[in-house]
Amino acid sequence: MNRIEIDVITGKREVIELTAQEVAQAQTQYAEWLALQPTKEEQIAKLQAQIDALNT
């Protein structure tokens, strides 16, 4: 995995291989984001409420 880095002043473009630490940080970041997401049941309940609202 790599990232693309562009210097806006010089226009220099570099492709940089991610370090193991950066990959681990990304995984931690993703776990944090996932923990904030609604569960499948919560999403179904929300959609059902929207359907019910359309039917009233």
Next chain:
Amino acid sequence: MPLQLSGTSGVLDNSGAFIAGTAVASTSGTSIDFTSIPSWVKRVTVIFDSVSTNGTSAKIVQIGSGSVTTSGYLGTSVYTGASTGGSTYTTGIGIADGSAADNIMGTCVICLLGSNTWVASVCTGRSSNAYGFLGGARLALGGTLDRVRITTANGTDTFDAGSINILYE
């Protein structure tokens, strides 16, 4: 427009002028960083043209000072279309979620409130179906903003289509 030039440091201040970067093909990499953003910048607009990744993780924008900040954001992005919903984001500014087939178009405008606190607004849409995304976020940086990263929430999905650019002013 107080243009200030330095023989050694280049443009020291160019407040009021729009400066466009060079559009980058978002066809590879897990993230795209725009670095060396000048210290006088007070607004950065990230422009997405048909941007896609190979996974389903939400696309996000992160900012930084010296290094990219990956936590501490406050904000939400919502989608609206055939159904509605949304997500809160703490690891970046939410741009869009969706499937690998989605191509995203739109902008993320990041403005300096003051004291290195930046506030963003998001307006994007998909090409593959009738969904749009709206959002807002804020982050207090530890120093002057000098970089913007476009990536995904999981940090491992790879860009596979489109192009991205920034305007700064």
